[in-house]
Amino acid sequence: MKLQLFAYEQVKTFIKTRITSGAWKPGDAVPSEAALMAQFSISRMTVNRALRELTAEGMVTRIQGSGTRVAELHRISSRLTIRDIKEEVEERGHTYASTVLLVASEKAAAPLAKSLGLGTGSKVFHTVLVHLENGIPIQHEDRYVNPMAAPDFLQTDFTCFTPAHHLLTCAPLTDASYQIEACLPGNEIAKRLRIKPSEACLAITRRTVSGAHVASVARLVYPGTRYSFAGQFQA
Amino acid sequence: MKLQLFAYEQVKTFIKTRITSGAWKPGDAVPSEAALMAQFSISRMTVNRALRELTAEGMVTRIQGSGTRVAELHRISSRLTIRDIKEEVEERGHTYASTVLLVASEKAAAPLAKSLGLGTGSKVFHTVLVHLENGIPIQHEDRYVNPMAAPDFLQTDFTCFTPAHHLLTCAPLTDASYQIEACLPGNEIAKRLRIKPSEACLAITRRTVSGAHVASVARLVYPGTRYSFAGQFQA
DNA sequence: CAGTGGTCTAGACCACCGA
DNA sequence: CGGTGGTCTAGACCACTGG
Structure with a gap:
């Protein structure tokens, strides 16, 4: 008190x-x-x-x-936090699980390579997984990782640690930028999230920087009916 | 320097x-x-x-x-600012305009009245408008206002001042909460935004408090292809 | 020029934590 | 108990703004 x-x-x-x-x-x-x-x-x-x-x-x-x-107060500004999905689920007292769909090393096409700050055709790590809350899909994660930032990325057991968690422990975060938009999932992602292709989704595209390297580029897709961001402002 | x-x-x-x-x-x-x-x-x-x-x-x-x-840094946190749509458009150097579809005084149904902190059937102000950037619809605004917070709300010329702007000048903001989600617009709103009913949209539901009163409850719908939120984080 | 904010110091007292 | 952070003081010097 x-x-x-x-x-x-x-x-x-x-x-x-x-x-x-x-x-x-x-x-x-x-x-x-x-x-x-x-x-x-x-x-x-x-x-x-x-x-x-x-x-x-x-x-x-x-x-x-x-x-x-x-100050001119014609704006509402508040802290928006994008958290690790596993932590978020567990904090709600629910069970977290994930389905790993892809863990691979690929050659980067030009636009991707550029966005990671690498040369075209460079080796990049690629993971695709679906995150589940109480067995229900809530996030589809498609991620590319710069091998310079996390050389042992592919050795991680992604059913125990999320890619985001692994990256944060081995490549400390220095900068990040993200974009939040609405989109339709497309047939493939809809199937994986077990929703109709006509259901609106929230998508976050995020780029994280660790020191001198771009560490990772990820696109996170949330079913619109199962997820939303909430925020609060207090004068 | x-x-x-x-x-x-x-x-x-x-x-x-x-x-x-x-x-x-x-x-x-x-x-x-x-x-x-x-x-x-x-x-x-x-x-x-x-x-x-x-x-x-x-x-x-x-x-x-x-x-x-x-600190445990397993989160990305950044300032998300929801600004007055008119200011935002004009800051981009574009022309702002709005179409006013409804300006009315109504009796509040139970859930709405509760959310505004009023009794069922109380008088509330209701406005619906579409905001345009360079002539293209970018936001559909459906708003209810507590008459206690802004008695002269309906007398405003909404083609000159946005409802949000008027509210901020006559009822200073003390608290606000919002929710960001993805949704489909529905036939009516799709027509007003000139998009297909199957196009995903971002929706913000916002509730603002001014002193002792809930001032306003608004739902803002943005076409997914024309609008997104961007944010940045720096350690 | 006087008034403003931006920074900094060398002390001080207190509440709290852990051994 | 000693070490920690949380707050506060009464001065100080400087950079900037405005008339």
């Missing part, structure tokens, strides 16, 4: 409530650090921390030499 | 590179604040700031009395 708010939290809530109540409109000036020091009888470092955190949260905008203003 | 890193940034990059290079594994101990003070010859507040920011970024975990450890 939290009995007492810290000084910097008091300053934050003071400013937040004035913004969320509409008393201070976007573009309005927020009291300066000196003014807030006097008002709350606290030191400048404490005021500074409160305002710095509010900046990070997107509530205010600060310009050195000019001042602090209420 | 940034010539010199601040002290707290030096500490952050020192720790980050050791994590992303794999030298420090998840669960490993990070040097204590006292150790980093000595190593960098800086004050504790500065070390503390570096570690506090790394905690916020999800790189490390801190437990008072116990210590700081490298």
Whole structure:
């Protein structure tokens, strides 16, 4: 139980409530650090921390030499986390399983090679698997891996560790980019997910970078009726 | 041009590179604040700031009395921003337009009333519109608004201001939750978006709260071939 | 120029954890 | 109990903005 708010939290809530109540409109000036020091009888470092955190949260905008203003709040921004599917399933208390459909080493065609930062025809690892929650398919994963980033990738037992899990342990993540879209699965993937080819799916295309190498490119397809992303925002 | 890193940034990059290079594994101990003070010859507040920011970024975990450890990084987390569609289109340098299909006051059925925090049969505002980018439909918006939160909502000229924009100016945002899923549009919406009913769509269902009231419940449908979310992550 | 924010210091007190 | 992190202070110097 939290009995007492810290000084910097008091300053934050003071400013937040004035913004969320509409008393201070976007573009309005927020009291300066000196003014807030006097008002709350606290030191400048404490005021500074409160305002710095509010900046990070997107509530205010600060310009050195000019001042602090209420940010234009015409957006809803929240943390979206794409997690390891196995962890996610197990955290729900369900049983996770996977069906491995392909584990192979291939020569990369031009577009794929380029996206992995390799030469055309270079050797790449290729895996295809279906992830199951309580025996029901929830994700189709088609992944290409750069052998430079994870030389022993193909030796992994993918029924125990997901490809994503293995990659994260042997090739620490430095950058990632992803795209979320809606698509139809196509006949082959529909069959593997045990859905109709006319059922809409969510697809994530993700590219991960580890140090100097592009580690992996993966396309994850989720049946639209069995999966969705949820997010939350709090001022 | 940034010539010199601040002290707290030096500490952050020192720790980050050791994590992303794999030298420090998840669960490993990070040097204590006292150790980093000595190593960098800086004050504790500065070390503390570096570690506090790394905690916020999800790189490390801190437990008072116990210590700081490298976080389990089996997740990719990034900021997903859902913005006002008009701003988004105009920022791309394209022309925005909208077609207003419905502006009405209705009696709420039970599930809707509940979700808006009102009694069954209460008056609610209802709007339906299609948003166009360069004349092409990109979003179908079906929205219900709590009259308590925005009494003059129906008087707005929705060809100039989007409903979201109006709501944000008259009812400051305090909380929001959303769900992203894939779906088929259905015949009516497909016709309005000028797509085939068999084309997969992204749908966002969003609920916004302003102070004590639920302000609005909206369902936004995007043609899958014309829209996707992109995100990025950087360690 | 005065006012603003951005950073930093060298102390301090406290709450918590583990041995 | 010692070591840890969580917070806070009262100063300081600097870079930037605006009139």
